[in-house]
Amino acid sequence: MEKNLFNAALLTIILDPGSAMPLYRQLYTAMRQTILAGTLPGGTKLPSTRAFAQTLGVSRATVIIAFEQLLYEGYIRGIVGSGTYVEHVLPDELLRLPNQQLSSEQTQKAQADTQLSARGKIIANSTVAPLHNWDDVLLHRAFRHGVPALHEFPFKLWSQLAAKRWRNVDPTSFGYTDPAGFRPLRREIAHYLQTARGVSCSEEQIIIVAGSQQAINLSAQLLSDPGDDVWIEDPCYLGARGALLSSGAHLVPVPIDAEGIDVAYGKAVSPQARMVYVTPSHQFPLGTTMSLLRRISLLHWAAHTGSWILEDDYDGEYRYAGHPLASLQSLDQADRVIYIGTFSKVLFPGLRIGYLVSPPALIDAFIAARAAADRHAHMLDQMVLTDFMAEEHFARHVRRMRALYEGRQATLVRAAQHSFLADILIVEPDEAGMHLLAKLPLTRRDTEITALAASAGIAVTPVSKYYMKHPPTNALMLGYAAFNEQEIHRGIQALAAVLHSTKNNDPAAALDNDSG
Template identity: 55%
Template structure:
């Protein structure tokens, strides 16, 4: 007995100064000795009394460790004989090795992916991973410094004092009915969208809306028009569904419908940002809108209207949505709260033709069942009590001021290097570089100086005709804009 206890004590010890409980230390020590082959299969272990005496711990401590190892199959007990290391442990477990390095793990993961999985893994959705606090001039970020967090906290507190029971269990995959009603009422009044609450499906941001539309409406190999340059997230969603992308040029009137009809006459779907083209900023003319709807009606194609920041228009009221002109039910309208409230809320919406609602709801349920109920409940109250529209009015005025600050700072510091004209809408501007400039290199130099300014060419499918930088301004105060522009000047001036 003493010999067996002594051999175990060679491999097991306890540290009374450690925060780890003694029984856990003993468990881990024995388990490590078994997996490392120091205690071989079939080896008999000392009794709990002997082990406790040898280590100077209580018998309860030794018993607790043994019980856990027995339950997990590392040990086996034999009536009248004692406790032994299990004989049935696989050989590869008994020769524990370090885990594979990143390079080896990556290669294995790549071999295991399907063709679609490999495509998804290799398809970028943004120009960079937007980690950490935003720096000038990261696009797509609202004024987080002006969000009414205290008001939101009060609404959340009221919600949790008496939460609706229906929002604490599994919910409707189409979303919380009161929120769908509030979204429908807002869109009818503000965007001239023709819809009932039953046509609204709440999703986890616009990216999920694009993904759902691509998977529900397209078969692998189907052609889909995308704006060129255009939103990378839409391209990624369409590619993930196996679509064949047809890049269609944009000009001052938005998507060139005639060019699209020539390049992809068999397209099943069109992704378009008519109110404020991303990233160049054009507004699709009425003639182009009617031309696009006419083409979709004739060919049976779907139009995916991405209305990502239409609330921010600084000359007159926001334009009416393309969906409001659609008499044949070919337009699917996509909106998001990420750009107007805060991105991590992860709530957006689809407005669907009535005959598509059930199919989209079923696909929504398969992806992640439904959006978080409590967040939907708080947002519904935020809209119903008028806070949403008040927040929009405040931020619309604020963003107009911040755009003006960016244009003025660029005029003073970037003349001859980057032309930054004003725009009537949106949360970003496009700075135009001199012809022949490598905008990717300019963006890299800016990043090295702490400025986030994605290159326009990153949004294009091929060679970029108009090199430039995308400059978001909504999230940044006047001082941040001034400092960012000065750093951008240094980056554009280059070394020396």
């Protein structure tokens, strides 16, 4: 019976290879319309992707991508060991029939959506990272960006420092403590910033936070009101975008050029913006370094308007050529800069410790805001990090990782150049950072290549996902810090296979030879 239903439905699906719309999108649209029309009722079992592809005369990957989109949107569901079925309750029906009897989970979700405040809805719908249909294995595959070389971190040493702290524990240190953070750690961070990053600060100005996103959120809540204009880079780190949106800010996307954020554009569209978020040392994700003239222009504007600058130095430790320009904070003569740093990239993301450098006049306000957020950071982690820095393990680790990442970047560039990708993918070295941009020709959209790469076991990120308004750069982000030479070479070979197989303009052809 199910087979007859599907054969009848198949007669309504017509794909046009000559259309500008990709085949997988045509198939997704036709399948969705067929399901909504009731031709394929709820509970109908669908054929395997391989059998369906053979029937339609298209690549299996075309079917896989269409099925994945239908699965993501709630039109079909997969049952392990059984197959793929049409859902009984469709998302469109939920929209049309709000009073229909729903499952308890669906009811709770619908109720939550109606009960959220206006700000709550903004927070709930804020994307802090590109959405990927990756499983746990793919999360650790090349070329996942933003992840340090965790296998190279001295966890044994870290555990020894932690054990030493426990052996000599002072019970009074584990009560409610200073919201600004463990003072010895603040002292170590201030010394590090003064000597290694050129930041002018005292330990009193250091506020320990749970990461850069918390620092951004606290700054926005303290220094702007809901509805205030806030400049953000376009493209921009999604975590910063989410943190600012959650504070109620009205985001003003300002484009990035070869010198960094376009201050003149920002002044033209929002001259009295309350705040600006920038990554001047190594713009995320494009990698641009803000020029000295542009830094001075931004500081002059902030001083003149009384605006605030959030300077996020998320991976400033990793510079491989030339000398870094002075931080905005060190150039600031009007105390308009809040400098933000984190240990996620230089140590490990699981260590939820970051910091901000407050202007002197705002120290008490930031401490109060920190206390209101979650009282204080985890004390043992702060103590162990203090010892790690005081005994100079931190400085040695940074030097070792800088050399390691520089070599891995060079490996990635060479691998890309020697894998017959030159006519498809442009991968050039960068003076800093933990990822490279791989620029694509306009005929291949970065989002489509990302989906195909994921199906082939490769974790790349489309740069276009980080844009809000301006025409996006059509490129992929390739992280290299977490991967050794063999993993980089295997990843490039797999990516090359995906890209070369799409030359017929069928973005799903890369999986034609998939035997799974």
